[in-house]
Amino acid sequence: METLSLSGIVPQRIDRIEEGSNIAEGQAVLLSATDLTDFDPAVLSSAGSIGLMVNGGDDFGALPQDLEQFSLINIHFNAFTDGRGFTLARRIRRDAGFKGELRASGPLMPDQTQYLARTGFDSLVLEDTCRKADFQTSLTRFALFYQSAQDGSVPVTKLRHPVSDVRKVS
Amino acid sequence: MAKKIKGPQIILANRLDDGRAVFFTPKQNWSYQASDAWLAIDEAAQQQAMEAAMKSDADNTVIGIEFIGASDSENGPVPTHAKHIIQNTGPTVRLDLGYQAEGAGA
Amino acid sequence: MYAYDKYDHAIVSARVAEFRDQVERRLSGALSEEEFRPLRLMNGLYLQLHAYMLRVAIPYGTLNSVQMKRLAHIARRYDKGYAHFTTRQNVQYNWPKLVEAPDILQELAEVEMHAIQTSGNCIRNTTTDQFAGATNEELEDPRPYAELIRQWSSFHPEFAFLPRKFKIAITAADKDRAAIRWHDIGLVLKQDAASNLGFEVVVGGGMGRTPVIGKTIRDFLPKDDLLSYLEAILRVYNAAGRRDNKYKARIKILVEETGVDIFTKQVEDEWTRTRNDGIDFPAEEEARIRAHFTPPPLEVLPAWSDLETISAKDPKFSSWLRNNTDSHKVSGHRIVTISLKPHGGIPGDATADQMDLVAELADSYSQSEIRVSHEQNLILPHVAERDLPALYKILNEAGLGTPNAGLLTDIIACPGLDYCALANARSIPITQAITNRFNDIQRLEDIGELKIKISGCINSCGHHHAGHIGILGVDRKGEELFQIMLGGSGDADASKGILLGRGFPADQIVGAIETVVGVYMDAREEGELFLHAVRRLGTQPFKEALYGNA
Ligand code: SF4
Numbered sequence: 001m002e003t004l005s006l007s008g009i010v011p012q013r014i015d016r017i018e019e020g021s022n023i024a025e026g027q028a029v030l031l032s033a034t035d036l037t038d039f040d041p042a043v044l045s046s047a048g049s050i051g052l053m054v055n056g057g058d059d060f061g062a063l064p065q066d067l068e069q070f071s072l073i074n075i076h077f078n079a080f081t082d083g084r085g086f087t088l089a090r091r092i093r094r095d096a097g098f099k100g101e102l103r104a105s106g107p108l109m110p111d112q113t114q115y116l117a118r119t120g121f122d123s124l125v126l127e128d129t130c131r132k133a134d135f136q137t138s139l140t141r142f143a144l145f146y147q148s149a150q151d152g153s154v155p156v157t158k159l160r161h162p163v164s165d166v167r168k169v170s
Numbered sequence: 171m172a173k174k175i176k177g178p179q180i181i182l183a184n185r186l187d188d189g190r191a192v193f194f195t196p197k198q199n200w201s202y203q204a205s206d207a208w209l210a211i212d213e214a215a216q217q218q219a220m221e222a223a224m225k226s227d228a229d230n231t232v233i234g235i236e237f238i239g240a241s242d243s244e245n246g247p248v249p250t251h252a253k254h255i256i257q258n259t260g261p262t263v264r265l266d267l268g269y270q271a272e273g274a275g276a
Numbered sequence: 277m278y279a280y281d282k283y284d285h286a287i288v289s290a291r292v293a294e295f296r297d298q299v300e301r302r303l304s305g306a307l308s309e310e311e312f313r314p315l316r317l318m319n320g321l322y323l324q325l326h327a328y329m330l331r332v333a334i335p336y337g338t339l340n341s342v343q344m345k346r347l348a349h350i351a352r353r354y355d356k357g358y359a360h361f362t363t364r365q366n367v368q369y370n371w372p373k374l375v376e377a378p379d380i381l382q383e384l385a386e387v388e389m390h391a392i393q394t395s396g397n398c399i400r401n402t403t404t405d406q407f408a409g410a411t412n413e414e415l416e417d418p419r420p421y422a423e424l425i426r427q428w429s430s431f432h433p434e435f436a437f438l439p440r441k442f443k444i445a446i447t448a449a450d451k452d453r454a455a456i457r458w459h460d461i462g463l464v465l466k467q468d469a470a471s472n473l474g475f476e477v478v479v480g481g482g483m484g485r486t487p488v489i490g491k492t493i494r495d496f497l498p499k500d501d502l503l504s505y506l507e508a509i510l511r512v513y514n515a516a517g518r519r520d521n522k523y524k525a526r527i528k529i530l531v532e533e534t535g536v537d538i539f540t541k542q543v544e545d546e547w548t549r550t551r552n553d554g555i556d557f558p559a560e561e562e563a564r565i566r567a568h569f570t571p572p573p574l575e576v577l578p579a580w581s582d583l584e585t586i587s588a589k590d591p592k593f594s595s596w597l598r599n600n601t602d603s604h605k606v607s608g609h610r611i612v613t614i615s616l617k618p619h620g621g622i623p624g625d626a627t628a629d630q631m632d633l634v635a636e637l638a639d640s641y642s643q644s645e646i647r648v649s650h651e652q653n654l655i656l657p658h659v660a661e662r663d664l665p666a667l668y669k670i671l672n673e674a675g676l677g678t679p680n681a682g683l684l685t686d687i688i689a690c691p692g693l694d695y696c697a698l699a700n701a702r703s704i705p706i707t708q709a710i711t712n713r714f715n716d717i718q719r720l721e722d723i724g725e726l727k728i729k730i731s732g733c734i735n736s737c738g739h740h741h742a743g744h745i746g747i748l749g750v751d752r753k754g755e756e757l758f759q760i761m762l763g764g765s766g767d768a769d770a771s772k773g774i775l776l777g778r779g780f781p782a783d784q785i786v787g788a789i790e791t792v793v794g795v796y797m798d799a800r801e802e803g804e805l806f807l808h809a810v811r812r813l814g815t816q817p818f819k820e821a822l823y824g825n826a
Contacts, residue, residue: 060515081314081397083437087514090434095549109311111298118433131306137297142290144283146427148554156283156427161560186303188373189328230305234323251754252701253693257325261694263622263704267356267371 003103004124004135006116007151011123012072012101014051023047030074033064056085056106060095067098075121077106086119093120093150110134114141120150179216180207180240180247181223182254183232191257192232193247194223200232204258205246210237277338277645278423278568280388287430288385291392295319296378303375318398318436320366320391321377324697330369330377331394332384333401334648336408336422336446337365339389341635341644346387348631354380359631361616361624363688363739364443365403365648366394370695392430397438399429399510403445405453406649409569410657412605415465416473418448420566421502424557428503435510439517440525442510443482446475455650455766457481457490458742460527461509466496473499479509479539480531483736487772488528493540500562501547504555508546512539572643572658577608580661593668595717596679601664608661612642614654614671615678615686619715620708623689624652633674641667651688653681683720684728684793685711688739692732692749693756699732701749701756702782706730709786723793726806729764742766744807745792746773747785758785760792762818763810774815777823788822795821 003011014028019038023029023046030051031039044050051072054063067073073092075085085104092098104116105125113135116124126132148155181194192200193207201207210216216237223235239250249255256262280288298315301307307315316322320331332347339347347367351359354376355369362368372380384390393400402422409417425444429435435442445456448465456462462478474496481490497505509527516534518524531539587594601610614634617623626634634654638646641663647655659667671677680686687710690696692703707730714720729743733750740746746761757779764773780788793806795818800809810818 057519080311081437082519083397083435084515084519086434086437087511090511091515094553109307109315111294111315115433115436134301134306138294141294142287142431144286144290146287146430147432149433156287157557157561159283160281160564161558184323187375189323189326191326230303233309252751252756253325253699256693260326262702263694263708 002126002129002132004113004126004132005122006113006124006139007122009101009122011103012049012051014049014072016053028071030072036064051101051103054088056082056088058088060088060091063092063096067092067096068100070098070100072101072103073098074103074105074125077104077108080107080109080112086115089116089119089121090150111138111141113139118145118147118149118151118153175237175239178209178211178240178242178247179237180204180209180249181219181235182238182249182257183223183227183235186231186233193258194219194226194235198222198226200226203246204240204249204254205243207240207247209240209242209247277340278335278419278565284388285385288388288390288392291319291390291431292378292381292385295381299374299378314396314437316374316377317396318393319377319381320394321372321374322395322697324370324695325693326695327371328374328377329695330372330380330391331362332367332369332389332391333394334365334367334389335426336402336404336419337406337648337650338408338419339646339648341638341646343387343389344631344635344638344646346383346389348628348635350380350383351628351631358625358627360622360691361626361648361652361654363650363652363690363737364401365406365650366401367648368691370691395441397440397442398436399425399432399438399442399444402426402429403443403454403459403650405447405449406647406651406653406655407453407602407611407657408448408647409571410604410611411449412603413451414448415467416448417566417569417571418446418463418465420562420569421463421465421499422446423565423568424503424562425506428506428555428557432510435514438510438514439519440522440527442513442527444506450768452766452768452770453649455739455742455770457768457770458483458739458766459490461506462490463502465499468496475499475502477505477509479543480528480536481770482526482528483739483741484526485523485734486528487736487741488532489770489772490528491531491536493536493543500556500559501551503557504551504553505543505547507553507555508543508550511546511550512542516542571606572645574606574609574643574658575660576606577660577662579608583661583664586665592672592677592679592717593665595721596668596672596677597664599679599683599721600681601659604658606658610659610661610664612656612659612664612667613649613681614656614676615680616653616676617680617686617711618675618678619680619685619711621675621711622704623687623707626654630674630676633670634676637667637670651681651686653686679717680720682725682727684714684723684726685720687711687728687730688743689730690732690738692730692738696732696737698735699749700734700751701732701758703730703732703738703747703749706747706749706758706782706785709782710789713786713790723797724805726793727766728789739766740764741772742770743773744810745789748779750779752779756782758782760785760788760822762792762815763807765807771811776815776819791821792818 026048049071445459464476477494478490642656693699731738761773
């Protein structure tokens with residue numbers, strides 16, 4: 001499997017670790033919230049960095065506090081039609097202000113990469129690498145957008161009214 | 171697949187490029203007419219027919235392959251259900267417009 | 277009306293290129309049908325019984341004559357010479373080929389049209405009052421807001437894979453011609469005590485298996501906050517809407533299961549964040565869009581005195597004038613409804629020649645503007661009274677002069693089992709049987725306003741729940757049966773129809789409608805409309821007449 005960069009960052013190398021397995025000294029590990037509580041804190045503290053594995057359907061309010069402790073958050077999509085991960089990403093970025101790498105995984109389609117990038121994802125785990133080119137093409141499919149989004153692109157309203165004092169921007 | 175149907179069956183699909191309803195024939199190709207269809211009476215025959223039909227699915231020429239109920243007539247198989255009868259004839263309110271109205275050419 | 281600028285053009289063209297690429301990948305096998313299906317649906321392309329079906333958006337029901345001519349051209353070049361206008365201010369082609377769909381989208385893009393998000397689990401074409409900008413009954417033209425919503429919702433990255441489809445409707449008039457209470461979100465333009473404009477926000481309406489009339493979650497939302505508030509509703513819905521059962525995935529179920537008070541709190545809470553997110557368009561943008569909707573330069577004319585004389589001499593014209601024209605905000609003008617419901621015809625269908633003719637008539641008589649109503653008719657919104665006789669004559673000769681707008685034969689019907697892959701029964705032949713029976717205009721006018729709406733299955737594209745008489749096709753062991761319900765309404769006083777009893781076979785449905793109408797005619801009070809009589813009488817007398825006392 002390969003991890004595709006969506007935002008231009010270099011994707012971290014990180015290993016998915018299940019409860020009961022060992023963590024090597026300095027290893028970057030990806031753990032679910034339950035794994036996180038089940039692991040011996042002493043073992044955990046030996047990890048180089050910790051990433052959090054969540055499901056697109058997980059309740060944002062129930063995520064661990066202080067997301068900044070994680071070097072990476074991986075949102076897993078159960079199906080390409082299950083769009084909850086897009087909203088979760090937006091909330092993790094906007095509401096929690098998470099700055100680390102936000103990664104998507106699951107059976108996503110090539111045609112979704114730009115949506116992922118625009119809701120705040122940095123990277124995508126490619127389940128089938130033979131369509132890598134298609135995934136990349138769709139990443140730049142649209143050059144102009146009606147909405148402001150998490151990728152920092154300038155919406156057309158701003159292009160139409162460069163000097164407008166946009167009513168509300170946080 | 172949808173609910174299991176009983177009795178004699180034929181295989182229906184839509185052509186990928188234009189969506190036209192087509193029926194799987196004993197010659198292992200697809201016809202516009204249900205009357206050409208492969209009427210599979212028992213389970214063994216049905217399995218055999220479906221396996222053959224699936225091969226043409228692999229060519230990426232049809233979509234939505236499914237069994238539908240049918241009965242035999244002197245002119246060949248006829249679909250049982252209203253929906254499939256209409257698929258075989260074209261819209262009942264505009265019989266002039268169905269592909270069927272263009273003649274039976276392949 | 278709105279005209280694309282270079283940005284709109286670039287975005288819509290990028291979409292055409294994307295879809296062309298997707299079709300190529302589908303044909304080459306790089307995309308599976310399972311993957312391709314939601315992609316083609318988001319471009320309005322369905323697979324029906326006999327062929328693909330392409331649904332093209334007519335944003336908020338407004339189009340110009342050039343666009344109408346292009347729609348006619350597409351019908352000729354890529355289809356079978358006709359098109360079908362739907363209950364959602366869209367137009368459908370019944371016979372396009374997959375391989376040609378990208379070319380059709382290209383032809384549409386050239387005249388600033390598209391099929392973006394006309395299907396699929398995303399935010400659909402926003403609908404509004406077909407008389408917007410012409411009626412004297414509205415606070416303000418609602419279409420600029422609909423255009424704002426179109427832009428905000430097009431390719432919204434977060435809301436392209438919602439639990440289910442999502443429909444928004446807006447009205448700015450008291451008489452709700454857009455059935456907003458039957459939508460996922462309905463917006464009513466209002467004024468507060470200080471004359472500020474804003475919206476009443478109604479959420480969770482919808483038809484289908486579980487008909488629900490929307491509930492007001494906010495009495496007054498300042499108009500400048502519209503998009504951030506919509507974003508908040510959509511975010512709550514996308515995160516929490518059910519995905520385990522497609523029949524429970526609409527927002528109406530989420531609102532019911534969460535409870536409207538808690539749901540409202542969640543939205544308001546989300547809005548505390550979204551309203552500071554730079555989502556609402558700047559005032560300059562709203563002004564830019566609104567400038568496109570400046571009312572046409574109509575000459576203020578005195579009421580045309582010959583109209584009555586002509587009408588007194590020609591009873592057919594007189595009926596048409598009464599039923600198919602409405603008052604305009606500029607004196608000396610009328611809004612003309614062109615009925616796509618000829619008796620014995622297919623509701624909403626128009627031939628390419630008829631579409632071309634309507635385009636020409638719009639050029640001659642209506643400032644090149646045309647509207648599409650959710651009742652599947654076409655509208656010429658700005659016609660001078662003195663042009664009405666000539667216009668009527670031409671329409672009538674082209675089979676477009678049926679004077680039945682708002683009457684019993686102005687039936688809404690979905691395509692049903694003649695075309696639709698989901699159908700249980702045929703809606704069109706039932707409609708034809710009814711309109712062939714009730715084809716006497718005098719009788720129809722005597723019966724008065726009576727809306728019949730017919731769906732071929734529980735998905736309710738024919739809005740049967742909102743029909744004064746609703747008819748629903750069901751499949752009972754292979755036989756097509758039709759259930760009758762009474763008392764539904766899509767107006768401001770929206771209500772759900774009540775099922776009368778077991779269904780009737782196709783050949784008995786006309787008789788059953790006769791019976792229902794007969795009960796009303798016998799029992800109505802002076803000037804009482806059918807809907808009001810049903811509300812007063814209840815369904816009992818109708819049931820007894822149909823099924824006896826047993
Ligand atoms: S109501 Fe049912 S039959 Fe009619 S168009 Fe909709 S899905 Fe098809």
